[in-house]
Amino acid sequence: MALEAAGECQPYNGRITSFVILSCAVAATGGLLFGYDVGISGGVTSMDPFLEKFFPDVYAGMKDSHTSNYCMFDSQLLTAFTASLYIAGFFASLCASKVTQAFGRRASMLLGGAAFLVGAVLGGLAVNVFMLILGRVLLGIGVGFTNQSAPLYLSEMAPPEHRGAINNGFDFFVGFGILSANMINYGTQKIHSDLGWRISIGLAIFPAAIFAFGSLFLPETPSSLIQRTNSLQKAREMLRKIRGTDDVHAELDDMIAAGNVSKAARRPLRSIMQRRYRPHLVVAILIPFFKQMTGITAITFYSPLIFRTVGLGESSSLLSTGITGVINVGSVVVAMIIVDRVGRRKLFIVGGVLMFVTHLMVGGVLAAQLGDHGGISKGYAYMILVSIYVFTAGFASSWGPLGWLVPCEILPLEIRSVGQSMGIAVALLLASIVGQTLLAMLCHVKSGVFFFFGGWVFIMTVFVLLFLPETKGLPIEKMDQIWREHWFWKKVEGVEKEGSTPSAIRESELCGSENQ
Numbered sequence: 001m002a003l004e005a006a007g008e009c010q011p012y013n014g015r016i017t018s019f020v021i022l023s024c025a026v027a028a029t030g031g032l033l034f035g036y037d038v039g040i041s042g043g044v045t046s047m048d049p050f051l052e053k054f055f056p057d058v059y060a061g062m063k064d065s066h067t068s069n070y071c072m073f074d075s076q077l078l079t080a081f082t083a084s085l086y087i088a089g090f091f092a093s094l095c096a097s098k099v100t101q102a103f104g105r106r107a108s109m110l111l112g113g114a115a116f117l118v119g120a121v122l123g124g125l126a127v128n129v130f131m132l133i134l135g136r137v138l139l140g141i142g143v144g145f146t147n148q149s150a151p152l153y154l155s156e157m158a159p160p161e162h163r164g165a166i167n168n169g170f171d172f173f174v175g176f177g178i179l180s181a182n183m184i185n186y187g188t189q190k191i192h193s194d195l196g197w198r199i200s201i202g203l204a205i206f207p208a209a210i211f212a213f214g215s216l217f218l219p220e221t222p223s224s225l226i227q228r229t230n231s232l233q234k235a236r237e238m239l240r241k242i243r244g245t246d247d248v249h250a251e252l253d254d255m256i257a258a259g260n261v262s263k264a265a266r267r268p269l270r271s272i273m274q275r276r277y278r279p280h281l282v283v284a285i286l287i288p289f290f291k292q293m294t295g296i297t298a299i300t301f302y303s304p305l306i307f308r309t310v311g312l313g314e315s316s317s318l319l320s321t322g323i324t325g326v327i328n329v330g331s332v333v334v335a336m337i338i339v340d341r342v343g344r345r346k347l348f349i350v351g352g353v354l355m356f357v358t359h360l361m362v363g364g365v366l367a368a369q370l371g372d373h374g375g376i377s378k379g380y381a382y383m384i385l386v387s388i389y390v391f392t393a394g395f396a397s398s399w400g401p402l403g404w405l406v407p408c409e410i411l412p413l414e415i416r417s418v419g420q421s422m423g424i425a426v427a428l429l430l431a432s433i434v435g436q437t438l439l440a441m442l443c444h445v446k447s448g449v450f451f452f453f454g455g456w457v458f459i460m461t462v463f464v465l466l467f468l469p470e471t472k473g474l475p476i477e478k479m480d481q482i483w484r485e486h487w488f489w490k491k492v493e494g495v496e497k498e499g500s501t502p503s504a505i506r507e508s509e510l511c512g513s514e515n516q
Helices: 018-028 030-044 048-054 056-063 076-103 105-124 129-157 160-188 194-202 205-215 222-228 232-243 249-264 275-293 296-309 314-342 344-369 378-396 399-409 413-444 448-467 481-485 489-493 502-511
Strands: none
Touching: 018 030, 018 129, 018 160, 018 205, 018 232, 030 076, 030 105, 030 129, 030 160, 030 194, 030 205, 030 314, 048 056, 048 194, 076 105, 076 129, 076 222, 076 413, 105 129, 105 194, 105 205, 129 160, 129 222, 129 399, 129 413, 160 194, 160 314, 160 399, 222 232, 222 249, 232 249, 249 413, 275 296, 275 399, 275 413, 275 448, 275 489, 296 378, 296 413, 314 344, 314 378, 314 399, 344 378, 344 399, 344 448, 378 399, 399 413, 413 448, 481 489
């Protein structure tokens, strides 16, 4: 089994300051961009005026009583609208690695906010499908840059003992963005004209403006200053400011050591493929991969369509989706409070169990009660509704926030930017595939879609049990310790024969390796 916690070194000096809280709050608002888009897009695709204007075949199919319940939204053009954001985000996240490493975390966040702002304007003013999808592509570029840089920024600014709660702030704003979008959709769907969906899409300019404007005033992280420049004085001053103490020598020494290794690694993409970084690479890629395979993209983006499929009206489906958003935000808050107390692994496992059970519940009810034609009784419809609520609570308290946190905190500085980019790219690529194929899967596999995702949730929960070490409370620059103490990864990494990573060698000099 995996170790519950790695032995911890002497903690750094410092406290949470108002400066670091304000800086991290601004950076965390980057989650609004992704959350608002997911929530808005899922809602407008269930609005009749939107479908009638851009996707008339889908609109006609909804009105045709001969169309299968599972196939009424099956349209390649509609799924292209969904997937275009994720495909653009995939390529943008790979480019973001270079920008983040060369120009800093703030530059990537600023670019992300600006691209999202332009995309929101284009989408709100769209007069044809091309203009609509072009706006989605720009939104995707914004999401790619933001999702790569903002969680990285939060992990580097946060004190180790509060890193989980602060980094989860990003997912809180993702959830808040989804909730805000759901409430806006619920209001605008009552406007029976193009104005309704235009308001929904166009209001994305506000979270984009907040994030882009706020990024102008954000300080760079000390790790980034050391990595990109030789100005140790600036890094020392910034570290003193965010930690609220002059005694930052121990933490600064670790950052300098990590920075030296980072500068020596001139080709991070080649470095991350080396054997000593294999545990980091596997976890940094599999966590985002598994996060998408929970089925959350399907549930969040298409929940209004799923609710309509089981018989809820347009208004009721959007209201139910709004309730899902409230549960999402509340569950993230719970995770923020307890993640640095109970640890990452326990949240992953409990969330996995909840999601597995609810996938089986929804799949079972649909298989037994919903055929190609006809409706489903209100009792079973509400059972599906409650199951999706429970699924949302399980995800939002575990894989949702931890999917951003864990990949950021397990990567050493020399491969942190490229590793984060690879993880985000995998997540966005998989989201595009799920978004492009889900409606077709729902049409052809029907309720089997939920059994499919349930199987993946089972696999990822077993992976966490066996292969994910606990990272709670360990300084981010000393994270190599967890691999040397893990029952499996220490064999793969070859610590005893080959030595550890450069970062780990520096760590052993600073705090010893008592548990080897």
